[in-house]
Amino acid sequence: MSLDAILNELVKDSQSPKQLLQQYKAEGKKVIGVLPYYAPEELVYAAGMxxxxxxxxxxxxxxxAREYCATFYCTIAQxxxxxxxxxxxxxxxxxxxPTICDTLRPMSQNFRVAMSDKMPVIFLAHPQNRFDANGLQFCVSQYTNVKKELEKISGAPITDEALENAIKVYNKxxxxxRKFVKLAADHADVITATRRSAVLKAAWFLPKDVYTAKLEELNAELEALPVCVWNGPKVVTSGIICDNPNLLxxxxxxxxxxxxDDVAHESRAFRTDVPEGEADPMLALAxxxxxxxxxxxLYDPQSAKNRRGEFVARLVKDSGAQGLVLFMQQFCDPEEMEYPYLKxxxxxxxxxxxxxxxDQQMRDFGQARTALQAFADVLSMS
Structure with missing residues (x-):
């Protein structure tokens, strides 16, 4: 398949969650929705769903959704x-x-009430103090609860062998x-901002083995191309999500x-592999x-050192970018509170x-376009 054909297929996949869901159901598969973020998808895959x-x-x-949500909840959740x-x-x-932020915590109960007669809602609480034995034990207990609920839905047990295989599939x-992100930087003439977003977004809607096969084929096509010489500005993006083609x-x-990027919907989701070869695959997930x-x-016991801010700054320099574009999700308290330290x-x-x-209700990006144009001019002169 040609590079353009692979790209077009992945772009289509990224735009078709409803159609893909209908396809999976027509094939007799069970499908589990996974809200943001850091839920152990490997358990769903290991359950054959x-x-x-x-x-x-x-x-x-x-x-x-306004019947269930406070107006200040972020639009992702609503x-x-x-x-x-x-x-x-x-x-x-x-x-x-998951209940990883102050919006998702109460929102999980809103989902449970709203969906009570339609589907099971599986509650997942991650430990913030996650580094010591107690944190790991709590995480394993929460993942075990998720595992039991998934087994009820699938009608079959999730074996250690199936979970170990799922871990390998997801690490692959x-x-x-990660390889695609690097290749996209080397081939910005082919992988535009909208295409880059779409390729990464498709991973959320396809079974990981299917998605990875398509992506590896795309990576091979990109590797065969000469590295492009990009004369325009280069940036790193950061934030929770930015997948709107009209803005990109x-x-x-x-x-x-x-x-x-340092985007939760993109690279943050695949920075860290699950350890392979652990005696207990549930502990490996934790x-x-x-x-x-x-x-x-996530809680950082060394936050006073501004480690995250320094990490983002280092990412910009190491990638060869000239600046950073921060997509600030409206009504996201953690990001707004962090901004002074990041700045x-x-x-x-x-x-x-x-x-x-x-936010995901925005339709007019006139001001954002003007700001990006001015930023591009600043970077071009630097």
Missing amino acids: VPMGIWGTNTKTISR LALEMLLDGTMDQLDGIIT SRAAR SAFEENGIAIVA KQFAAIDYDVL KALDDAGIPHIKIGI
Whole structure:
């Protein structure tokens, strides 16, 4: 298959969660919705079911979800519920609702109430103090609860052998995505901002073995191309999510290449592998969560050292980028509280940055386009 054909297929996959869900159901498969983020999808895969990421949508207006949500809840959470209430994703066989932030914690109960007569809602509480034996034990106990609920839905036990295989499948997928991100930076003439986002987004809707096979084929095609000489500005992106083509097209209009990211919906999701060869694969999943670092939503006992801010600044420099574009999710308290520390680290490192407030209800990106154009001009002169 040609490079363009592979890209077009992955772009289509990224835009078709409802159609893919209908396809899986027609094939007799059970599908579990997985809300953001850090839920152990490997358990769903090991149960013989399809995990499907639920990260809201750019194509709907919040209507029915307002009956259950406070107005200050972020639009990612509200629109995830909207899709379940309006019939878009109500064919799911269950959903996993992590409680990683102050919105998702109460929101998980709203999902349970709203979906009580439609599907099981599996509650997942991660430990913030996750590094010591007690934290690992708590994480294993929570994952064990998820495992038991998934077994009820699938009707069969999740064996250690199946989970060990799932861990290998997912680690292989993470490696392929990390490789794609590097290749995308080397081939920004082919992998535009919108294509880059779509390729990574498709991973949330396809079984990981299927997705990885497509991505490895794309990676091989990219490796065969000469590295492009990019004369325009290069940036790193950061934030929870930015998958709106109408906004990302502004990067292309202004000749801006995305050469790396610190986005939860993208690279943060595949930075850390699960240890393989552990005697207890459930403990391996817990160890992976404990090993995740530099995330705005996770407790850092050394936060006074501004480790995360320094990590993002180092990412910009190591990637060869000239600046950072921060997509600030509206009503995201952790990101808003972190911003002064992130700004200080960027300023100390002499890295220009721009902060763009976004949510999934935005339709007019005129101000954001103007800001990106001005930022591109600044970077071009630096």
